[in-house]
Amino acid sequence: MRLRRTHSLFLFLGVTAVALPAARYAAQAPQTVLGYSDFSAESKIEEKFLAVPDAKEAGEELKELTLAPHLAATPEDHITAEYVARKFRAAGLDTQIVPYRVLLNWPKVVRVEAYDAAGHLLMSGPTREHVQGDPGQDDPRVVMPFNGSSGSGDVTGEVVYANYGRPEDFKELEAQHIDLHGKIVICRYGQNFRGVKVYLAEQHGASGILIYSDPQDDGYYKGDPWPIGPWRPETGVQRGSVQYLFKYPGDPETPGVASTLDLPDSARTSPSGDQPHIISIPISYHDAAPILQALKGAGVPAGWQGALPFRYHIGPGGVRVHLVSQQDYERRIIWDVIGKVEGSEDPASWVVVGNHRDAWVYGAADPSSGTAAMLEAVHGVGALLKEGWRPKRTILFCSWDAEEEGLIGSTEWVEQQGRTLDHAVAYFNVDVAVSGPNFSASAVPSLKEFIRGVAKSVPSPLGGTVFEQWSAKGNQDNEHRLSNAPQIEGETVHVGDLGSGSDFTPFLQHAGVPSTDIESNGSYGVYHSTFDDFAWFTQNADPHFLYLQEMARILGLEAVRMADADVLPYDYPAYAREITAYIDAAKRKAADDGLSSLDFGPAQAAAARLTEAARHAFSVENSRPGDVARLNLSLREVETDLLSEAGLPNRPWYKHTIYAPGEYTGYSAVVIPGVNEAIDAKNAPQAAQQLALLREAIDRAARDLNSAQ
Ligand SMILES: [Zn+2]
Numbered sequence: 001m002r003l004r005r006t007h008s009l010f011l012f013l014g015v016t017a018v019a020l021p022a023a024r025y026a027a028q029a030p031q032t033v034l035g036y037s038d039f040s041a042e043s044k045i046e047e048k049f050l051a052v053p054d055a056k057e058a059g060e061e062l063k064e065l066t067l068a069p070h071l072a073a074t075p076e077d078h079i080t081a082e083y084v085a086r087k088f089r090a091a092g093l094d095t096q097i098v099p100y101r102v103l104l105n106w107p108k109v110v111r112v113e114a115y116d117a118a119g120h121l122l123m124s125g126p127t128r129e130h131v132q133g134d135p136g137q138d139d140p141r142v143v144m145p146f147n148g149s150s151g152s153g154d155v156t157g158e159v160v161y162a163n164y165g166r167p168e169d170f171k172e173l174e175a176q177h178i179d180l181h182g183k184i185v186i187c188r189y190g191q192n193f194r195g196v197k198v199y200l201a202e203q204h205g206a207s208g209i210l211i212y213s214d215p216q217d218d219g220y221y222k223g224d225p226w227p228i229g230p231w232r233p234e235t236g237v238q239r240g241s242v243q244y245l246f247k248y249p250g251d252p253e254t255p256g257v258a259s260t261l262d263l264p265d266s267a268r269t270s271p272s273g274d275q276p277h278i279i280s281i282p283i284s285y286h287d288a289a290p291i292l293q294a295l296k297g298a299g300v301p302a303g304w305q306g307a308l309p310f311r312y313h314i315g316p317g318g319v320r321v322h323l324v325s326q327q328d329y330e331r332r333i334i335w336d337v338i339g340k341v342e343g344s345e346d347p348a349s350w351v352v353v354g355n356h357r358d359a360w361v362y363g364a365a366d367p368s369s370g371t372a373a374m375l376e377a378v379h380g381v382g383a384l385l386k387e388g389w390r391p392k393r394t395i396l397f398c399s400w401d402a403e404e405e406g407l408i409g410s411t412e413w414v415e416q417q418g419r420t421l422d423h424a425v426a427y428f429n430v431d432v433a434v435s436g437p438n439f440s441a442s443a444v445p446s447l448k449e450f451i452r453g454v455a456k457s458v459p460s461p462l463g464g465t466v467f468e469q470w471s472a473k474g475n476q477d478n479e480h481r482l483s484n485a486p487q488i489e490g491e492t493v494h495v496g497d498l499g500s501g502s503d504f505t506p507f508l509q510h511a512g513v514p515s516t517d518i519e520s521n522g523s524y525g526v527y528h529s530t531f532d533d534f535a536w537f538t539q540n541a542d543p544h545f546l547y548l549q550e551m552a553r554i555l556g557l558e559a560v561r562m563a564d565a566d567v568l569p570y571d572y573p574a575y576a577r578e579i580t581a582y583i584d585a586a587k588r589k590a591a592d593d594g595l596s597s598l599d600f601g602p603a604q605a606a607a608a609r610l611t612e613a614a615r616h617a618f619s620v621e622n623s624r625p626g627d628v629a630r631l632n633l634s635l636r637e638v639e640t641d642l643l644s645e646a647g648l649p650n651r652p653w654y655k656h657t658i659y660a661p662g663e664y665t666g667y668s669a670v671v672i673p674g675v676n677e678a679i680d681a682k683n684a685p686q687a688a689q690q691l692a693l694l695r696e697a698i699d700r701a702a703r704d705l706n707s708a709q
Helices: 008-019 023-028 040-050 055-065 075-090 167-175 194-203 285-294 364-386 408-423 445-456 466-473 504-510 534-541 546-564 572-592 601-622 628-641 673-680 684-706
Strands: 094-116 121-125 153-161 184-188 208-212 279-283 319-341 346-356 393-400 424-434 438-443 515-521 659-661 669-671
Touching: 040 364, 040 546, 055 075, 055 364, 055 534, 055 546, 075 094, 075 319, 075 364, 075 393, 094 279, 094 285, 094 408, 121 285, 153 208, 184 194, 184 285, 194 208, 194 279, 208 285, 208 319, 279 285, 279 319, 285 319, 319 364, 319 408, 346 364, 346 408, 346 546, 346 628, 364 393, 364 424, 364 534, 364 546, 393 408, 393 546, 408 424, 408 504, 408 628, 424 504, 424 546, 438 445, 438 466, 445 466, 445 515, 445 546, 445 572, 504 515, 504 659, 515 546, 572 601, 572 628, 572 673, 572 684, 601 628, 601 684, 628 684, 669 673, 673 684
Parallel strands: 153 184, 184 208, 208 279, 346 393, 346 424, 424 515
Antiparallel strands: 094 121, 094 319, 153 319, 319 393, 438 515, 659 669
């Protein structure tokens, strides 16, 4: 049985928002919009677009997408690819299913057994995910909990608890003289990307790692667990990739190369560059509790105690675990779906919209809410096409596959396009579109004001505009949106920086395409478990699909507004301001870390030149420029200018000098990563070399901005 709560408030708002006449939006249409010399004609197009995305249809699409578990490369995944392709074609998009052949592991055997000091069995698992009344949990196609990219093997060892498995947690264990060689680390989810936990455990000599969901972080400590509320139940497990995606994402055997079906095996390399070498198994707190409770050794330091009802200890002692992991690694076929609307004036310039489609299990919030939102955005664009509208630039809608295993479908596609993407003017990503009512966004600085502007043009189910609700709630950043960037003064509402954990990574950080990422988040305790299903979604996240409709409008409006702009609406003064702040903050950090001899002068001077050039370009953008096509080429070139051909030290696939996922955070962004990570490593010669590369990149960007006329 499924518990239901009443949602009268939402129902009332729902009727209001759905029944609004299209005229409502005209009143909200901004008078001036960057990139448009006269917005009145475009405003009518946007008004028509906004009237189309439909809450009820989004709900039906979500239901269809979540009918069966659809792990990448399974027959059910292919069915969703065909469904999305049919929807694209019905809207009038020129649509192709694009396959790749990539290395993926599926679990054959995953086993965890724990014994106390006397050799008595404490637990044997993993326990099957189960709650009273969940409709999808017993489907035989639900894949057993496992980690993508886990090693195979059979190991037994003493256990050590490592809190969140962050660098500072491993440092604490070192300070306590706990040797991890041959041990099995148990740590909890949260605070960083799970691949980083495995990376650090491996570096410290552990032979295996268990990663569990502590009720403090997304379980009963937060609120009622599913099926009463939205939080993680006792047996819920977070699956997930532990690929070292901060080295490179995509197919492990083809970094920098597209794994097309005809790519010969001889052109594939050893996958060891981004793969862990130890066993990694995700478990529930039901299975973790007997292990943690039996663990002896020192009591935990402040901040390490979770919400299980006993005192935690670090170990080792008191418990040994036996882990078995047999992973079936095969080259498997995955399917991206690409739908194209050819531009009427500048077809070589692409606006790319993307969302992944594959899920660990049913994936209602992650990612089907994003797919439903994208399908309703496509529905709106299709309605415009039927009235004879054509965007000035080409719009591509992309449904990526195998994102969960390591951003594979998007990365292979980006690698296949190569320099063609120098003319992609934007990549607009959505992954989990909806897990609740709180809108948030990340973007490159040049598009932060653009996304705020789009949010000002879309109504919120709560009343007013998305922008008004967003500002009223303040900063709703989740861990994917954090970065080490200093606070920027005078922002109306905070837009985060792009780290990793979703498909914008290859676009921005490998190919230099200006990108955004949007989400409407809330209480989401079933992430990557079988319980992220349609029943959970309609009870907890968005009962009337009004936020799916909202996100469809935001995503579609991003595409339409960018595709039709006269002048590309990049705000480079904002980019210059942020780069200047990043350099100043790195200089202070270098001084604090005893690297005060590092010369930041040339980079600071370059940032000052960039600020001047950005001011000049911005005034040209806002006036009536002479040669618009030439101006747009210069403006677009700036993001590519910020790439460095050599890439980052030890991870050359990452080419952006301003943004990368942190090597020790994974999801959250490290700004000016080459410089900051060299400072963190107290490596002065490397920091100096990275500062020089940064200065060159900034000077290239300033030159292109200065050429604006
Ligand atoms: Zn996702």
